[in-house]
Amino acid sequence: MxxxxxxxxxxxxxxxxxxxxxxxxxxxxxxxxxxxxxxxxxxxxxxxxxxxxxxxxxxxxxxxxxxxxxxxxxxxxxxxxxxxxxxxxxxxxxxxxxxxxxxxxxxxxxxxxxxxxxxxxxxxxDNIPVSYDLVNEMLLTISSHPKKSEQQSAIPNPLSQREMEILKLVAKGYTNKEISDISYISEYTVKNHLKNITKKLGIKNRVHLTRHAIENGWIEP
The missing domain is CATH 3.40.50.2300 (Response regulator)
Structure with a gap:
């Protein structure tokens, strides 16, 4: 269509x-x-x-x-x-x-x-891939900031295991089509997972999703 x-x-x-x-x-x-x-x-x-x-x-x-x-x-x-x-x-x-x-x-x-x-x-x-350079820039910036106190600790991760797998691939810079091929699921299913992820986190942009995951320790550097 x-x-x-x-x-x-x-x-x-x-x-x-x-x-x-x-x-x-x-x-x-x-x-x-x-x-x-x-x-x-x-x-x-x-x-x-x-x-x-x-x-x-x-x-x-x-x-x-x-x-x-x-x-x-x-x-x-x-x-x-x-x-x-x-x-x-x-x-x-x-x-x-x-x-x-x-x-x-x-x-x-x-x-x-x-x-x-x-x-x-x-x-x-919202299918523009996240570059490795940008992720590295995020990591450098985040690591230069003071550690969060216990009162400001990372928020609980509300994502399912499958959603985290998708988010990790997004953070690595893969497009929806590439994620579909890697995960052996349809591109439509990838989009549905991303829709659920953005709804749960209240974040629509792939880059901001990646940054959010890195800041809260959901993705290992």
């Missing part, structure tokens, strides 16, 4: 030519609809409140309220809006910081325009 759901997109970039380039790049896809453009973080917050897009493409470097701070503020108000950070830098520190603020993805502007669409579709469907 073909997915005909329209993804409503808000573009946020302080440069007019950059917004125009993004708009032209995505306008050829019938399942993407540009519903607004913002040239600042403040305007992005206003439009997020007004039109509640499905997806925001957020430039990381903007004067005043930058992309990271804007992402944090929007996610606090609209946790279901998907945000993908746009940048010219490949610095993994920026990626990790963006994800900490609630972003679901990270797109390098100089990437081949033809690669934008499949990547954004993967983010929207």
């Amino acid at each position: 073909i997915d005909t759901k329209i993804t409503r997109i808000l573009i946020v970039d302080d440069h007019a030519h950059a917004r125009e380039a993004i708009r032209e790049q995505l306008s050829e896809y019938e399942d993407f609809m540009i519903v607004g453009e913002a040239k600042s973080g403040e305007e992005a917050i206003f439009l997020a409140d007004e039109i509640e897009p499905d997806l925001i493409l957020m430039d990381i470097n903007m004067p005043g309220l930058d992309g990271l701070k804007t992402t944090k503020l929007i996610k606090e108000r609209h946790p279901n809006i998907i945000i993908v950070i746009l940048t010219v830098s490949e610095d993994s520190t920026h990626l990790f910081e963006a994800l900490k603020q609630g972003a679901q993805g990270f797109l390098i502007k100089k990437v081949n325009p033809g690669d934008w669409y499949p990547y954004l579709k993967s983010v929207v469907s």
Whole structure:
């Protein structure tokens, strides 16, 4: 069955030519609809409140309220809006910081325009794999923090054994299709397990699921 759901997109970039380039790049896809453009973080917050897009493409470097701070503020108000950070830098520190603020993805502007669409579709469907570099970055950050006290101890693990097996494979960077092949179950079943996992934990993003599991000691480094 073909997915005909329209993804409503808000573009946020302080440069007019950059917004125009993004708009032209995505306008050829019938399942993407540009519903607004913002040239600042403040305007992005206003439009997020007004039109509640499905997806925001957020430039990381903007004067005043930058992309990271804007992402944090929007996610606090609209946790279901998907945000993908746009940048010219490949610095993994920026990626990790963006994800900490609630972003679901990270797109390098100089990437081949033809690669934008499949990547954004993967983010929207939450089937973008978690990279090993990102997991290592998480482990380094978590290990540098003071240990939790007994009163702040890790929460009990509510997941079944099968759900933990799926979560561990997600943390290793496997896609739903790869998890299906490894576990000898259908891709539909994998999606159902992930749906149950996200419902139990109240976390929708694969990266944030991985971080949650690492922080609480459910996954061994």
